[in-house]
Amino acid sequence: MIEVRDLVKVFDTRGQVVRAVDNVSTAVAKGEVLVVIGPSGSGKSTFLRCLNGLEEFDSGSVSIDGLQLADPKTDVNAYRREVGMVFQHFNLFPHMTVLENLCLAQKVVRKRGKKEREAKALALLEKVGIAQKANEYPSRLSGGQQQRVAIARALAMEPKVMLFDEPTSALDPEMVGEVLDVMKTLAVEGMTMVCVTHEMGFAREVADRVLFFDHGKLLEDASPAEFFDAPKDPRAQAFLRQVL
């Protein structure tokens, strides 16, 4: 479903060149859950942001169902409709209620009628367990609730793929569980997911494959059992010794 080939992203800040994503190729099949892990600064978030074009890459290709992201003929906005994204800091729209957050893109991008988009929004809020907060502003919600709204907002567009960029890293520890539960439900339902996360338990339990990044390079691509029990790359071994 997702094809990544020879992806390269270089950051050049005042002559200091960093290869944030260095020649990465991989593929994600429909319904597959990928977990991307690695030390901070390893390029895993940049890799994820390249998948929906929030970060423009320097060379290589990314495609979803054959639709090439870097192709000038591709409508990037149409491409992004198919790719939901959840951010570390939720990025809910603070001037809109929860319901309006879920309805905006449905209205502006999908051109859905008021009844249809609100029914969809309420159903999704029900699913993530915060239907009673529909008319609250995001500032009145806890971090965990905000992140669940953010997930519902992305789902409202009915994307083919969901990208998660460290969705639990900014949460208080007691709220991590509620967000991971929602993500697990999605995985069970067959959503194609790519998650950058530090939650090793989630990776082991839910992931179909684990990708390990360091210094922009994809060093390991294995099943969770293989990766956690018998990592091949020495840097992956060192990383796991530190976090487990």
Add this chain to the structure above:
Amino acid sequence: MKQKKAQWPWHVLTVLVLIGLAGALYYATSLMSYEWRWNRVPQYFAYHAEESQRAADISTVSELVRKGDKAEVTLRNDAGDEQHLTVDDNSLQVAQGDDVAEGDVIGVTRHWAAGPLMWGLWTTLWLSVVSGVLGLLIGLATGLCRLSNNPTLRDLSTIYVELVRGTPLLVQIFIFYFFIGTVMNLSREFAGIAALSLFTGAYVAEIIRSGVQSIARGQNEAARSLGLSAGQSMRHVVLPQAFKRVLPPLAGQFISLVKDTSLVSVIAITELLKSGREVITTSFSPFEILFCVAGLYLLINLPLSKIASRLERRLAQSD
């Protein structure tokens, strides 16, 4: 433990300071033997205008009916044509059966008319509103151009902002009236509004630009990741939040604009200040009139800041 101290003694002190200042002002004017004549002022706000009603032909007062404080006069000439006039009863100059000649005053009608200060206030108001709306539109467009990826748009908007902010408004008004106005044959009002709105636009552009830049990048990223185009994201996500943030400086800019309209008096637009100066030449009461003019500017600006703070509070409900 924090003790709650009474606030009212300080408010009393404030009032005392104000009274002291007013007293000092009064003392200062008494030193230069200025005679305050506030009773001369009201007529320049509104006055009782008189309009003479005259006979149109040589004729006779054939009928005279008094109705309350009005008198209805019917004149009939030799040919039998009738002329009907209604005048104020106490100004009636004729009686039943009188002969009148063409142009004779039968009486007057009185009505309230706005004085020069009211006309000046009105001119200042509409100049401010028109220049304010245009300035906001120009500023919004320019502010977005400043943030554009297109180098030409960015350069042109930067040049405009720097040119306008770097030169005095008074000079711009003169240039618009005497140079551009002459070349393009513009009316003085058009030239004045153009100068004021371009001036305001430059400042509004910088306010909008800083407001947009103060919105976290993640907001735009979240909108774009949902499939919104750059324009849709700006319109639905970034600008509404930026607007809330720039409301205080924007209100300040419009208050400035109201005061800056006084500068177009130099190209002979009779707005509030120029009306005031004209009134001074006939009333010989410069201090009273100037205080009134200042008061009228306050009368526009105080509600303006009130509206702005109310709007600010309403937008703050999502915080």
